[in-house]
Structure formats: C-alpha cells, structure tokens
Amino acid sequence: MEALRPQDPTSIGTHxxxxxxxxxxxxxxxxxxxxxxxQVAIKVIREDFAGSAEAMARFRREVETVKAVRSAYTAQLIDASLAAPPYWLATEYVPGPTLVQATAERGALPAETCFRLFAALAEALAQVHEYGVLHRDLKPHNILLSPVGPKLIDFGIARGAEQTALTQAGSAPGTPGYTAPEVITRDEVSTASDVFALGATMACVATGRPPYGPGTMEAVTYRVVHGEIDVAGVEPRLAELIRDCVAGEPGKRPTPAQIIARCGVTSALVDDPVYRELAEVGGHSAPQAAGAYVPTFVPGVAPSSGRARRKKVWLASVAAVAAFGVGTGVALWATDGSHTRTGTPAQAQAQAQASAKGVASAGSTPSSAASSAPSSAAPSVPASAPSSVPSTGREPGYIEATNPSRDYWTPNSNGLAGGTCNLPAEERASYLQMAVGDVHDGKVKVSFRLKYADPALAKPYFVSVAVKPPHEIDSDTGKPIGGLLQQNLSLGYTSKPVDLFAKDPTQWVDLTYPDDFQQFVRGKPIGGGIPTGNDPGNWTVLYLHVKSPGEYTNIACDGFAVN
Known part of the structure; x- marks a missing residue:
C-alpha cells in the first residue's frame, strides 16, 4: 500500500x-x-488505453464476468463506470497476499497444506465453471489468500466457453508455464485448460520453482508442449495428481470434482496452521495489502507495489514465469557498430526459439557510456535533450503511447548478427539508415540518418526513437513489475523528436540509451530510461515518424539483446 501522490484523484465516482x-x-x-x-478496490484504466477498442473490450468483459460470477471464491463487484472516461470498476477489498507473494515469504509448502489448497482451488474453479466462465489465466499471481480462504482474481481474459477469444493473431491467451498445450498449439480453451493451469500452479507451490523451468517465453512454451512438469522432490501422491492435471491430452485430466476427491481433505483449509501463517503475511502491514486486485491487459499484470514482492526468493521461484513475455534472455547478438544497416524492417514473423546464443563483439561503444556501472534504479528524467540532436523549435517536444505496442524484435536464431521484427513497418522510409551499437555498461548507442540529402519526403520530417525493454517495468524500481516477466505492451522510452531537415539530413543523429530517453504519460515525463541490465532479454528499437505527441507511425524496427 502506498500513500496517494499529487496526481492521484481524491474520489472516483461516489467513492x-x-x-x-x-x-x-x-x-x-x-x-x-x-x-x-x-472498503473497495478500485481499478482505473489508463487514458491511453481507454482509446483502444481491444483494451476496452477486455475491460468490459472483465466487468461482465466479475458481475456474473457470484462465488465465495471471487471478489464481488461493487460498482463500475463504463459510460465515459475514466473507466473503472470497484470490487470488494480482499485483505491478504497473493499466493506467489505468500510462498515467496515461506518457500515450498508442505504436502498436507498443498492438498488442502489444491482442493479449495479446484472447488473455486468448479464454481466459476458453473457460471459458464473459463478463467484462462489461473496462476499463483491471481490467487489471493484471504482469512476465509483463497479468492480468484484477474478475470481480464476470462470468457464463456462459447465466446470468441480476444487475442492477437499468432498469440495464445494466458501465461507461459501455466497455459495448456492445446491452447498454445490450437487455441482450444476449455475447463480442462483451467485444470492444467491449476496443476502448474500447485507444482510451483509444492516446489518453489517455475513449473516448467526458467528461460525465454519460447523455451518455456516448448517445454510445456514437449517436456515434463517439474515435480522433483514432491510427495509421490501429490506429484501424481499434478502430473495428471497437466496431461497433454485434455480428456485425460481430472475434473475439479475428481481433484477434490483425490485430495481427500478432512479439515478446513483455514484451520491449516501453514495457511493461517500465509494469510497473515498480508494482513498486518500496509505494503502486503497490494495483493488486492490488479489491472489486467492480456497478459495479466502483477502488482507492482510492496517491497516483499521484490525479494530474492520470489525472483528465484517465479522470475522466469512470463505473461506472454520474453523470459530471462540468453541471446546476445554481435554488431560492429558501424552505420551500415538499412532502415527497412524485416517482414518475416519473429522466429520461435527455445534459446539463442551469440557473442557480443568488441565493436563500438556508446559515446556517452559511463565509466562505472549504472544504478539499477529508474533514473531521473533528463533535464534537457542531448546536444547532438538538432532543434528547430517547431518539433513536438515528446511522444507517448496511445495504444498497446505489439512490435517485438527477435535475434537471428542462426547465430548471425541482426534479427527480425514481428510486424512490418506502417510507413515506407526507403532512405532511412539506422544503427544500433553494442551494449556497454547498461547503455546503447542508437543512430539514424537519411541516405540522400533531398529525398521525396514532406518537410519537416520528425523522427523519434522508442526503446522497449522486453518486459513491463515498475517505475519505482526500474525493474520488471513485481519480479514478473510480463511482456511489454508499452512504447517504452522515447527520444525527443528530431526534424531530419533541420540540418544536413545525411549527418548521423546519435543518441545514447538511456541518457537521451524518457517516458511520458498524459504529457508529463514520469522517468528516464532504465539501464539495460535491469531487464535481460530482447529489446526492441522503433524508429517513428512523428506528427504530434500522440500521432506517429512506425517506419523501421531493430533491436538488441541483453544477457
């Protein structure tokens, strides 16, 4: 729990x-x-997402789902406003930590507690399914441990069994490591896929480890489809039940009723001394209460506040469990740092890979790299634009995200330098040349220019560069939100727009990330770029043609990898 900030509202609706x-x-x-x-938990949608038809469809679905499902295992809807921005919903406030937070404090749970929790969560799923609703993103992060038993939260991607999924083409709903193989390969979602997620959740709780091991999204997804769940050291009867829940064939998985019977519990979960201890983790200190209801945009978003969520034991147990995001990166590609690459992004889809390996070259380093390692915390906003950037006084002073950004760069899987971006450019820019240097001391040099002095481009022609970390970043820590490796749907950090014709357009414009980059929300800077080492993985670099702070098009895409 945190105190309100000056920009926060003092009331929402009548609350x-x-x-x-x-x-x-x-x-x-x-x-x-x-x-x-x-007391209520009020979830308010950011203004920049309020204009997204996809985001609003998901939010309306979440409101409808929470309103429809009336169960002791869910947080009840109190109020909502969908008529005009700001859009929000209010649910009952549930004091207590999330399951991932509680187990981070204690580690793996004993078998008897696991069986009681297993049965309670199976009963929770059964009740949700009785309303014709599939959760589709069950995981430790979306389970609250209240004094009266567990509560399922985060129904942002839940849907009825007959509804059409709201998913981006080429992606599957859910979280890698907890998403069933039939969802990954065929987008077939059923009650059995929720049972798979329950089994994976209990594997994490029983071992204190990611259910399918650490690694990139591609590596974890591959192991879900082709590998075995990690239940090493788990009590045999519990391990067998977990394996059955995550069976490759949906029809071979037990139903929630069968799970309850196999758990064979004879006493209430709330009477379990370990559960009582876990539920109390969030009951007496303000920061722990942050488990109460968190914003969702597919993928589901984990809480960002509360220092207990950032402890090393939590990072060790679930740091590689990503929500449609790239996990801990093991790929590193080499470049000589010279200005030789063209600005047209590759049109091919990003190649799926279990792992990619490379060697960083000893090429050029950023011109303004610090001589010592940078701080891991989110840096303050730079006071001014870099001196190497031309300024005409007419350019937009900044840009900010107006819709989710789904551009992602992936390094070549053959070990060669470079990579591909999953989406094509929105605007042709044949004359643009660009370069991304090597990572050095958490910094990267990014450069661009026009190949010819007078191409057929309308003047002025403003260009900004967006640098996207692979995962959503907590602005307080400068690291992935709550330790969860959550795929980044933001625009990341952007440079001040530059008019290429303000000076000789064939001269290179050199920027250094993070020094020359900021993030804006509602027209205000909220922080500078984070050191690259804060978020290992595949970073995306977007070159944008800017017409106004909220109007721009992607003209080129590149990237770099951080191990």
Missing part, C-alpha cells in the same frame, strides 16, 4: 480514494471507501 494498492500496464488500483464506509 473516496484512500491509498494506492498497485499498478500495472493497463492502469492503477486504489483502495477506496464507499459512502457507507465499506
């Missing part, structure tokens, strides 16, 4: 805003109080 609970890629969650004095 008084008391504190910040958490934040995510889609918005902010506040602790509120109704006029009658009841």
């Amino acid at each position: 008084t805003v008391l504190a910040r609970i958490g934040a995510g890629g889609m918005g902010q969650v506040y602790l509120g109080r109704t006029q009658g004095g009841r």
Whole structure:
C-alpha cells in the first residue's frame, strides 16, 4: 500500500480514494471507501488505453464476468463506470497476499497444506465453471489468500466457453508455464485448460520453482508442449495428481470434482496452521495489502507495489514465469557498430526459439557510456535533450503511447548478427539508415540518418526513437513489475523528436540509451530510461515518424539483446 501522490484523484465516482494498492500496464488500483464506509478496490484504466477498442473490450468483459460470477471464491463487484472516461470498476477489498507473494515469504509448502489448497482451488474453479466462465489465466499471481480462504482474481481474459477469444493473431491467451498445450498449439480453451493451469500452479507451490523451468517465453512454451512438469522432490501422491492435471491430452485430466476427491481433505483449509501463517503475511502491514486486485491487459499484470514482492526468493521461484513475455534472455547478438544497416524492417514473423546464443563483439561503444556501472534504479528524467540532436523549435517536444505496442524484435536464431521484427513497418522510409551499437555498461548507442540529402519526403520530417525493454517495468524500481516477466505492451522510452531537415539530413543523429530517453504519460515525463541490465532479454528499437505527441507511425524496427 502506498500513500496517494499529487496526481492521484481524491474520489472516483461516489467513492473516496484512500491509498494506492498497485499498478500495472493497463492502469492503477486504489483502495477506496464507499459512502457507507465499506472498503473497495478500485481499478482505473489508463487514458491511453481507454482509446483502444481491444483494451476496452477486455475491460468490459472483465466487468461482465466479475458481475456474473457470484462465488465465495471471487471478489464481488461493487460498482463500475463504463459510460465515459475514466473507466473503472470497484470490487470488494480482499485483505491478504497473493499466493506467489505468500510462498515467496515461506518457500515450498508442505504436502498436507498443498492438498488442502489444491482442493479449495479446484472447488473455486468448479464454481466459476458453473457460471459458464473459463478463467484462462489461473496462476499463483491471481490467487489471493484471504482469512476465509483463497479468492480468484484477474478475470481480464476470462470468457464463456462459447465466446470468441480476444487475442492477437499468432498469440495464445494466458501465461507461459501455466497455459495448456492445446491452447498454445490450437487455441482450444476449455475447463480442462483451467485444470492444467491449476496443476502448474500447485507444482510451483509444492516446489518453489517455475513449473516448467526458467528461460525465454519460447523455451518455456516448448517445454510445456514437449517436456515434463517439474515435480522433483514432491510427495509421490501429490506429484501424481499434478502430473495428471497437466496431461497433454485434455480428456485425460481430472475434473475439479475428481481433484477434490483425490485430495481427500478432512479439515478446513483455514484451520491449516501453514495457511493461517500465509494469510497473515498480508494482513498486518500496509505494503502486503497490494495483493488486492490488479489491472489486467492480456497478459495479466502483477502488482507492482510492496517491497516483499521484490525479494530474492520470489525472483528465484517465479522470475522466469512470463505473461506472454520474453523470459530471462540468453541471446546476445554481435554488431560492429558501424552505420551500415538499412532502415527497412524485416517482414518475416519473429522466429520461435527455445534459446539463442551469440557473442557480443568488441565493436563500438556508446559515446556517452559511463565509466562505472549504472544504478539499477529508474533514473531521473533528463533535464534537457542531448546536444547532438538538432532543434528547430517547431518539433513536438515528446511522444507517448496511445495504444498497446505489439512490435517485438527477435535475434537471428542462426547465430548471425541482426534479427527480425514481428510486424512490418506502417510507413515506407526507403532512405532511412539506422544503427544500433553494442551494449556497454547498461547503455546503447542508437543512430539514424537519411541516405540522400533531398529525398521525396514532406518537410519537416520528425523522427523519434522508442526503446522497449522486453518486459513491463515498475517505475519505482526500474525493474520488471513485481519480479514478473510480463511482456511489454508499452512504447517504452522515447527520444525527443528530431526534424531530419533541420540540418544536413545525411549527418548521423546519435543518441545514447538511456541518457537521451524518457517516458511520458498524459504529457508529463514520469522517468528516464532504465539501464539495460535491469531487464535481460530482447529489446526492441522503433524508429517513428512523428506528427504530434500522440500521432506517429512506425517506419523501421531493430533491436538488441541483453544477457
């Protein structure tokens, strides 16, 4: 829990805003109080997502789902506003930590506690399924441990069994490591896919490790489809039940009722001394209460506040469990740092890979690289634009995200330098040349120019560069949100737009990330770029033709990898 900041509202609808609970890629969650004095968790959608038809469709679906499902195992809907921005929903406030937070404090749970929790969660799924709803993103991060038992949260990608999925082409709903193989390969979602997620969740709880091991999204996904779940050291009967829940064929998985029977519990979960201890982890200190209800935009977003969420044991247990994101990167590609590559992005789809390996070259280093390792915390906003950037006084001073950004760069899988981007450019820029240097001390040199002095381009022609970390970043820590490797749907950090014709357009414009980059929200800078070492993986570099702070098109894409 955090105190309100100057920019936060003091009221939302008729509810008084008391504190910040958490934040995510889609918005902010506040602790509120109704006029009658009841505490509520209020989820507010960010303005830049309010204009996205996809984001709003998911949010409306979430409101409808939470309203429809009336269960002791879910947080009940209190109020919502979908008529005009700001869009928000209010649910009952559930004091207690998430399962991932609680187990981070304690580690793997004993078998008897696992069986009781297994049965309770199976009963929770059964009740949700009775309403014709599939959760589709069950995982430790979306389970709250309340004093009266577990609560399922985050229904942002839930849907009825007969509904059409709202997913980006080429992607599957859910979180790698918890998403069933039939969802990955055929987008077939059923009650059995929720059972798979339950089995994977219990594997994580019983071992304290990611259910299918660490690694990139591609590596984890490959192991889900072709490998075995990690239940090493787990009590045999519990391990067998977990394996059955994650069987490759959906029809071979037990139903929630069968899971309950096989658990054979004879006492209430809340009477289990380990569960009581876990539920109390978040009951007496403000930061722990951040487990209460978090924003979702596929993929689901984990809470960002609360220092306990950033402890090393949590990172060790689930740091590689990504929500449609690239996990801990093991790829590193080489470049000589010279200005030789063209600006037209590859049109091919990013190649799926279990792992990619390369060697960083000893080529050029950023011109303004620090002589010592940078701080891991999010840096302050730079006071001014870099001196090497031309300025005419007419250019937009900044750009900011207006819709989710789904451009991602992937290094070549054959070990050669370079890579491909998953989406084509939105605008042709045949004369643009660009270069991305090597990573050095957490910094990268990014350069661009026009090949010819007078190409057939309208003047002025403003260009900004966006550098996207692979995962959503917590602005407070400068690291992935809550330790969860969550695929980045933001634009990342952007440079001040430059008019290429303000000076000789054939002269290179050199920028250094993170020194020359900021992030803007609602027209205000909220922080500078983070050191690259804060978020290992595949970083994406977008070159944008800018017409106004909220109007721009992608003209080229590149990237670099950080191990």
